Structures are given as structure tokens and as C-alpha cells.
Amino acid sequence: MNxxxxxxxxxxxxxxxxxxxxxxxxxHLSGKHLHIVAPPGSGKTVLGLEIMLRxxxxxxxxxxxxxxxxxxxxxxxxxxxxxxxxxxxxxTDIKNPGLITVTTYQAIHTACHSKVEDLDKKYTYxxxxxxxxxxxxxxxxxxxxILDEAHHLKSAWWKSITAIKEKISPTIVALxxxxxxxxxxxxxxxxxxxxxxxxxxxxxxxxxxxGDLCPHQxxxxxxxxxxxxxxxxxxxxxxxxxxxxxxKTDKILLYALENHPxxxxxxxxxEWIYDNIxxxxxxxxxxxxxxxxxxxxxxxxxxxxxxxxxxxNFFWLEKLLCFYLFTFDxxxxxxxxxxxxxxxxxxxxxxxxxxxxxFFNNKNLNKLFNLSxxxxxxxxxxxxxxxxxxxxxxxxxxxxxxIKKEFLTDENQNNFEPDKIGAVPIFEMLRxxxxxxxxxxxxxxxxxxxxxxxxEIFKTLCLKKNLTSVxxxxxxxxxxxxxxTISEAVRHAxxxxxxxxxQSGEIHVLIGTKSLLGEGWDAPKxxxxxxxxxxxxxxxxNQMRGRVIRTDKDTPHKTGNIWHLVCFDDKSENGGYDxxxxxxxxxxxxxxxxxxxxxxxNNFERLxxxxxxxxxxxDIMNLQTFITAKDRERLSKQWSIALDKGSxxxxxxxxxxxxxxxxxxxxxxxxxxxxxxxxxxxxxxxFTFLYEVVSxxxxxxxxxxxxxxxxxAFLVAGILGIFTFGSKFIKAARQYFxxxxxxxxxxxxxxxxxxxxxxxxxxxxxxxxxxxxxxxxIYKNPGCYLQGGSAHEKSIFISVLQELISQNDNPRYLLKxxxxxxxxxxxxxxxxxxxxxxxxxxxxxxxxxxNETFDKTDLIFTRTTAGRKILLRLRFxxxxxxxARIEHVYKWTK
Numbered sequence: 001m002n003x004x005x006x007x008x009x010x011x012x013x014x015x016x017x018x019x020x021x022x023x024x025x026x027x028h029l030s031g032k033h034l035h036i037v038a039p040p041g042s043g044k045t046v047l048g049l050e051i052m053l054r055x056x057x058x059x060x061x062x063x064x065x066x067x068x069x070x071x072x073x074x075x076x077x078x079x080x081x082x083x084x085x086x087x088x089x090x091x092t093d094i095k096n097p098g099l100i101t102v103t104t105y106q107a108i109h110t111a112c113h114s115k116v117e118d119l120d121k122k123y124t125y126x127x128x129x130x131x132x133x134x135x136x137x138x139x140x141x142x143x144x145x146i147l148d149e150a151h152h153l154k155s156a157w158w159k160s161i162t163a164i165k166e167k168i169s170p171t172i173v174a175l176x177x178x179x180x181x182x183x184x185x186x187x188x189x190x191x192x193x194x195x196x197x198x199x200x201x202x203x204x205x206x207x208x209x210x211g212d213l214c215p216h217q218x219x220x221x222x223x224x225x226x227x228x229x230x231x232x233x234x235x236x237x238x239x240x241x242x243x244x245x246x247x248k249t250d251k252i253l254l255y256a257l258e259n260h261p262x263x264x265x266x267x268x269x270x271e272w273i274y275d276n277i278x279x280x281x282x283x284x285x286x287x288x289x290x291x292x293x294x295x296x297x298x299x300x301x302x303x304x305x306x307x308x309x310x311x312x313n314f315f316w317l318e319k320l321l322c323f324y325l326f327t328f329d330x331x332x333x334x335x336x337x338x339x340x341x342x343x344x345x346x347x348x349x350x351x352x353x354x355x356x357x358x359f360f361n362n363k364n365l366n367k368l369f370n371l372s373x374x375x376x377x378x379x380x381x382x383x384x385x386x387x388x389x390x391x392x393x394x395x396x397x398x399x400x401x402x403i404k405k406e407f408l409t410d411e412n413q414n415n416f417e418p419d420k421i422g423a424v425p426i427f428e429m430l431r432x433x434x435x436x437x438x439x440x441x442x443x444x445x446x447x448x449x450x451x452x453x454x455x456e457i458f459k460t461l462c463l464k465k466n467l468t469s470v471x472x473x474x475x476x477x478x479x480x481x482x483x484x485t486i487s488e489a490v491r492h493a494x495x496x497x498x499x500x501x502x503q504s505g506e507i508h509v510l511i512g513t514k515s516l517l518g519e520g521w522d523a524p525k526x527x528x529x530x531x532x533x534x535x536x537x538x539x540x541x542n543q544m545r546g547r548v549i550r551t552d553k554d555t556p557h558k559t560g561n562i563w564h565l566v567c568f569d570d571k572s573e574n575g576g577y578d579x580x581x582x583x584x585x586x587x588x589x590x591x592x593x594x595x596x597x598x599x600x601x602n603n604f605e606r607l608x609x610x611x612x613x614x615x616x617x618x619d620i621m622n623l624q625t626f627i628t629a630k631d632r633e634r635l636s637k638q639w640s641i642a643l644d645k646g647s648x649x650x651x652x653x654x655x656x657x658x659x660x661x662x663x664x665x666x667x668x669x670x671x672x673x674x675x676x677x678x679x680x681x682x683x684x685x686x687f688t689f690l691y692e693v694v695s696x697x698x699x700x701x702x703x704x705x706x707x708x709x710x711x712x713a714f715l716v717a718g719i720l721g722i723f724t725f726g727s728k729f730i731k732a733a734r735q736y737f738x739x740x741x742x743x744x745x746x747x748x749x750x751x752x753x754x755x756x757x758x759x760x761x762x763x764x765x766x767x768x769x770x771x772x773x774x775x776x777x778i779y780k781n782p783g784c785y786l787q788g789g790s791a792h793e794k795s796i797f798i799s800v801l802q803e804l805i806s807q808n809d810n811p812r813y814l815l816k817x818x819x820x821x822x823x824x825x826x827x828x829x830x831x832x833x834x835x836x837x838x839x840x841x842x843x844x845x846x847x848x849x850x851n852e853t854f855d856k857t858d859l860i861f862t863r864t865t866a867g868r869k870i871l872l873r874l875r876f877x878x879x880x881x882x883x884a885r886i887e888h889v890y891k892w893t894k
Contacts, residue, residue: 060101145172
């Protein structure tokens with residue numbers, strides 16, 4: 001059977017965004033890839049099934065878990081098949097495929113690697129057996145692959161699926177709620193290679209308008225380290241400060257650097273300097289810090305117009321020590337004993353791991369903040385608060401990374417101090433409060449605890465599922481709770497039962513782990529979520545967040561509170577690792593802003609949390625958050641106001657103020673030109689005036705009548721000067737006012753990028769249907785996006801624009817714009833994006849359209865000696881300036 005039987009069709013009405021995708025399906029599938037990003041609850045599964053039916057070819061559906069595999073089959077039968085029963089041509093065995101084969105990534109990977117036993121060496125090893133799978137799929141003419149939760153495809157699973165794809169060349173339909181933005185560049189490239197670029201992104205606001213998601217808000221609770229943890233943190237900082245102070249007077253380190261050949265004869269080591277600019281600069285900074293004069297040659301090499309050396313700090317110390325310990329061994333080997341001692345000390349203090357030196361962002365310190373027991377008190381406070389507001393209507397899930405079963409005991413009393421983040425310690429902390437009304441449960445892969453009050457409903461549900469081997473015993477130290485004994489065979493059924501008990505309201509607070517409460521687990525009645533830690537990939541956090549924002553047909557006015565716990569590092573300039581991770585996660589969360597006139601966007605700033613550097617009163621900040629969280633009725637109104645402001649979600653590039661330095665320099669350059677040309681006009685007017693005045697005087701003196709010719713020359717020169725400098729002044733003024741508005745300047749750059757992308761046939765939508773839109777926020781940070789075109793084209797435009805504006809480290813071509821004022825010359829350089837720098841012809845066209853918009857530039861090829869020297873200067877400047885991140889912001893707009 002190579003096509004689907006007649007009569008199989010979707011039984012209900014399509015949502016508007018689903019219908020829109022299906023109406024343009026041929027266009028989306030033109031490249032044999034369709035990559036859809038949509039939040040949980042958006043109907044990705046049913047959309048994938050419909051696309052499969054419209055392609056009308058044998059299909060392979062691949063899911064991350066057995067539970068989700070079952071869901072695909074269940075949805076197909078319920079929503080498409082009249083009888084609602086599983087057709088015989090649906091298979092779950094990859095080795096015996098059917099018209100529809102539904103399997104897991106793990107099953108495919110396992111099937112592609114058979115175990116071979118070596119009797120002589122007495123061990124087994126894996127041998128590729130992928131050809132058998134490919135043969136069976138080809139025999140069944142399987143030419144459609146549906147990859148569910150495609151973000152899993154990054155490593156071993158990616159290899160197996162990619163190998164099959166290369167041999168079969170199927171149509172790929174990739175579905176995910178959370179693309180793996182937090183992976184490395186190589187992993188992201190592999191992900192896109194398999195799934196294709198993102199074609200369609202169904203946004204949260206669209207689903208809100210459709211009524212598929214409920215009003216919700218992200219809330220942040222600030223915790224501080226426990227007393228014992230503070231002592232450990234202080235020890236870390238003391239050790240770092242002590243080492244810093246000692247190295248300020250380290251004679252051996254100073255001698256090693258001062259006599260290093262790179263600093264004695266830098267011109268002989270230009271290649272090394274080019275490849276190791278940060279190491280080279282760190283040495284200069286340290287030598288200057290130790291009072292050594294930096295020779296002019298060093299400033300000439302790095303092209304520093306001013307002989308200013310940055311202050312020596314921990315940033316430069318990290319780079320200096322990496323240089324001293326792990327590079328240039330031929331020279332530094334003579335200081336082996338000193339290096340070995342220093343390296344050992346760094347390791348002992350936790351500052352060195354895998355040849356990476358970090359004083360305030362190391363693994364041990366980060367873990368301490370991430371898993372701080374200060375968060376336990378925060379969890380208790382949030383639970384107390386939410387229960388005080390919702391009472392028996394509270395349906396809260398607390399998601400953590402670990403179980404920590406060692407905090408259970410068979411004794412009559414449990415005296416373990418809950419001092420670790422985990423499901424059992426959180427349960428113990430809440431249980432010991434002995435609240436008469438609040439009911440707490442635990443749901444993990446190996447431990448399940450339910451309130452004794454729900455025993456009857458548990459037994460009834462077990463009988464319905466014919467589970468006779470499940471036992472429930474009272475906790476030895478608390479008869480109000482039951483410990484459920486589960487095995488692998490009944491685990492999935494027990495999860496469903498406990499979930500049903502939770503949904504019925506017999507459990508108010510359910511504590512779980514990522515393994516069970518991630519993908520595949522669903523509880524639409526959940527109205528509150530606490531994300532207790534961030535060890536797991538943000539993908540799982542986002543998956544769980546998606547569960548609480550789903551609507552519930554029995555609760556039409558449902559709202560969802562999502563609590564994020566963060567342990568703030570008061571000693572860090574930016575709040576520390578835990579806070580940094582939190583802000584990164586918020587880039588993937590599109591939600592409501594907490595301001596009087598709300599908007600819908602993604603970033604941490606939308607919460608409007610003011611963290612003062614001098615005075616950080618977290619108790620007051622948390623109290624303000626509780627006030628916000630309490631007013632769920634206002635939350636619904638805020639969403640309604642914000643949704644009325646837009647009709648689609650745009651991806652905008654947002655540039656921080658220090659990233660627009662070149663724009664300001666260009667604007668200043670044109671201002672200087674205006675001044676220069678205006679000065680020329682004044683001189684010209686002076687010469688003209690000189691003729692009119694002096695000629696009258698000359699008429700009175702016959703003996704100097706011959707001077708009149710000279711002043712006539714002044715007149716001619718003055719008139720020519722007025723026209724010449726006047727035209728240049730007008731041109732400079734136009735350019736100045738063009739750059740005066742930095743957002744408008746960004747729009748001009750965007751138009752250059754767009755024209756070049758159209759010329760290269762990378763963007764295929766007609767230019768008349770495209771528009772560059774720019775704006776600036778209240779902090780005057782400019783933003784820009786492409787209006788019109790496909791999601792893929794918008795994504796490419798943003799990426800190329802970001803590359804042009806960013807501090808590109810190694811472009812093939814640069815644009816050089818000469819900038820001078822009077823006798824001072826300072827050139828500006830712009831990196832030609834890689835997509836245009838692949839060959840000289842494309843680079844020349846980019847220069848041409850750049851010159852049509854801005855001033856004349858020269859094209860510099862950086863793979864020459866002169867070009868490398870320019871790159872060296874630019875790298876040095878970038879290193880000194882620092883790397884402020886260019887953000888991608890999603891905004892709901894008209």
C-alpha cells in the first residue's frame with residue numbers, strides 16, 4: 001500500500017493559522033523541508049498528520065519518547081479515522097515498517113547499530129547496521145519523515161537520522177516548540193542541516209487570539225545563598241583577590257613577560273600576534289600595570305591612535321594566565337616550576353578546569369548558586385503565597401532536576417535537614433509545615449508519594465487500568481502520606497493516575513522531575529509552575545512552561561503563573577551565573593510586559609524589575625512580585641490590551657548603545673566636514689567682501705591701481721569657493737542629518753543588506769513587497785526588522801545584518817571609509833558579511849550599493865599582509881571595547 005485509503009480526513013475545523021499553513025503547503029515544501037516552530041498546545045501533531053495525508057506517501061514518524069509515540073497514534077485514530085481504531089497498516093516497529101511507522105529516535109539509533117560479540121576479547125561492540133533499515137524503508141517506499149520535537153536531533157540520534165536521510169532523500173517535516181538555541185554553533189548547523197531553516201513560527205500571541213493559550217505571566221523570585229554557602233562564596237572571592245594581589249608583585253611572572261620575544265621584538269612575531277591578540281594585549285596591560293613603559297612599536301602594531309592601556313583587572317588576569325600557562329611553551333618552559341605551582345594553585349581553588357581559567361564564572365561556583373538551598377525558602381514562600389490566594393483551586397507543579405531519594409528514611413522520624421534542591425527535600429520542607437488543608441505529592445521516575453486522603457481514588461483508578469501489582473504503603477514517619485511502589489512495567493500507567501488525581505484537585509502541589517514532567521506529560525488544569533533549578537537544557541524548561549499556559553475547557557478564566565527562582569550573586573557586577581542564565585532563558589519566552597501600557601515581547605527587561613547597584617533589597621522586590629502575581633484578573637486585562645496592539649510577531653535586531661559607535665563616528669565625521677566646509681564658505685565670503693571694500697580704496701590711489709587685478713582674482717576665487725564649499729557643505733549636512741537619527745541610519749544599512757540579498761537571489765520575494773522598518777526604544781537603542789517575505793528570508797536578513805554590525809573577527813573583505821578633519825585622519829572599517837564575501841564579484845557589488853547610500857569606500861582583501869594588519873588593529877579595538885551582545889527581540893506589532 002503506497003497511498004492512504006479514501007475517507008481518512010480531519011474531523012474538525014482548522015484553526016486560522018493551521019489553515020494558512022495548509023493553504024501554502026506546496027510553497028513551504030518546495031525545498032523538501034518544512035520546519036515548524038510552535039508552542040505546546042498549538043496543534044503541531046494534528047498539523048503534522050494532515051501534512052502527511054496531503055503528501056499521500058508512506059511516512060515515518062519519529063518521536064523522542066514512547067509516551068509521545070502513543071500520542072501520535074491515538075490522535076490519528078481519534079481525529080482522522082472514523083472507527084477510532086488503529087488500522088493494521090500502522091506500525092511501531094522500525095524493522096517492519098507500514099504505511100505509517102511511528103517509532104522513537106532511540107529505537108532507530110539502536111536498530112542502526114547491532115551488537116557484535118568478540119569471543120576472543122570477551123566483549124561486545126556496536127557495528128553499523130543502517131543498510132538493513134534503509135533497505136526496508138525503501139521497500140515500503142517511505143518518502144515522508146516527520147521529526148517530532150526535532151530539537152533532540154543534535155548528537156548521536158542526529159547521525160543516525162542524517163545517514164538514513166542521505167540515502168532516501170525524503171520530504172522532512174520538522175516540528176518543535178523550542179529550537180535548541182543554547183547549543184554550540186556546530187550543533188546548531190547540524191540541526192539546521194537536517195531539519196532545514198525555520199519556515200513557519202506560530203507565535204504565542206496568535207494562539208492567545210485563537211483561545212488556545214490562557215493569560216500568563218513570568219515571575220522572578222530572588223533568593224540569596226544560605227549562611228553556609230555565603231561562607232564558601234566568600235572563600236572563593238578571597239582566594240581570587242589574594243591571588244590577584246600576589247601576582248601584582250610576582251617577580252618571576254614580570255621577568256618572564258618583560259623578556260618575552262613577542263614584547264622585545266614584536267615585528268618578528270606578527271603572525272603569532274595576529275592569531276593571539278588577546279594574549280598579546282594581556283601582557284601589555286600587565287606590563288603597564290607593573291610600571292613598565294610600553295614602547296611605541298606596540299601601539300603602532302595594534303593601530304591604537306591614543307597611547308592608552310586599559311586597567312589591569314580579573315578579565316585581563318584570566319587571559320594573561322592562559323597565555324602564561326598554555327601557550328608559547330618553547331619560551332615559558334624555562335619557568336616550568338613557577339608555572340606548575342601556579343597551575344596547581346588555580347586547580348585547588350577551582351579556578352582552572354580543562355585549560356580554562358575563570359575566577360567568578362567557574363563550574364563549582366556556578367553550581368553552588370544554581371542549586372543554592374536559599375531557593376528552598378523561596379519555594380516555600382511561593383507555595384504559601386499561591387495557596388493563600390487560590391486555596392483549593394491551586395494546582396501547582398514544582399519542577400526540579402533531581403530526586404534526592406536519600407532524604408527519605410524507614411525510621412519513625414525523618415530528621416534529615418532538607419539542604420539540597422530536589423523533589424524529596426522540597427516535599428519534606430512542605431510536609432513538615434503540617435498544613436491541614438494543603439495537599440502535596442511527588443511524581444518521579446522511581447518515587448511517587450500521594451496524600452493519604454487520595455487513597456480511594458488511587459485504588460479506583462488502578463482497578464480501571466487493571467493494575468493489581470501496585471502497592472501503596474504509609475510513610476514510616478508520616479501516616480498522612482502514601483509511598484507508591486512502581487516498576488518499569490506500570491510506571492507510565494501510574495503517572496497517568498497521579499496526573500488525574502492532581503487534575504481532580506486531590507493534590508494541590510505536585511513535585512516532579514524533568515524526566516516525567518517534560519515532553520509528553522500534560523495537565524491542562526495546572527495554573528502555577530515553579531521552575532526550581534536550571535541545570536537541564538532550557539528546552540525542557542520551556543516545554544514545561546508550555547503546559548501551564550494551555551487553556552482548560554472546564555476553567556474558561558484560567559490564568560497561569562510561572563515562577564523562576566534565581567540566586568543572585570551580590571558580589572558580581574552582573575548578578576552572577578544564575579542570573580545570567582535566567583536572562584538568557586527569557587530570550588526564548590514571549591510574554592506580557594509588566595508596565596502600565598503593556599506590550600508583548602521576549603526578554604527579561606519586560607518584567608520591569610529594577611535592580612539597583614547600590615541598594616538591592618530583595619525582600620521588597622519579592623513583595624512587589626507577589627503583589628503582581630496576586631492580581632490575576634488584571635493579568636487577563638493586560639493581555640487583552642497588548643493583543644489589541646498588534647497582528648503579527650516580528651523578529652527585530654536590537655543594538656545596545658555601545659554597538660552603535662561607528663554610527664556615531666560617522667555622524668561626527670560628517671559634522672566635522674560640515675564645520676570644515678562652512679569654514680571654507682566663510683573664507684570665500686571674506687575674499688568676496690575683500691574685493692568690494694578694497695576696490696573702493698584702490699580707486700583713490702592711482703599709484704597702486706595695479707592692485708585692482710589682484711583683488712579681482714580674490715573675487716573670482718571667493719565666488720568659486722562659495723559654490724564649491726557650499727555644495728560640499730550641503731552634501732555633508734545631508735549626510736549628517738541622515739546619521740543624526742541612529743535608528744534611521746540602521747534602516748539605511750538594512751536597505752543595503754536587503755538589496756544585496758535580493759541581488760544574490762538569497763531573498764526571492766519581490767523588492768516591492770519588502771520594507772525595512774526601524775525604531776528606537778526609550779533608551780535610544782535602535783532596532784530594525786524586515787517587513788514582508790517568508791520567515792526564512794526574515795531570519796536570513798537579521799543574521800546578515802547582525803554580522804555586518806557585529807565585531808566580525810575574521811572577514812575576507814572590509815570596506816574602508818576615509819574620515820578626516822583638517823589634518824587629522826581616522827578611517828572607518830566595515831566587515832563585508834560572509835554571504836557577500838565569498839567572492840570578489842559579490843563583495844564589489846556590496847561595496848557599490850553601500851557607496852550609493854553612504855560615502856565612497858575602498859574594498860580591502862584581508863588575506864594579504866596589509867589586510868591582516870588592519871584586522872589586527874580592529875581585533876585590538878574590539879578587545880578593548882568589549883563585546884556587548886546584539887539582541888534578537890520578538891515584538892507583537894501591527
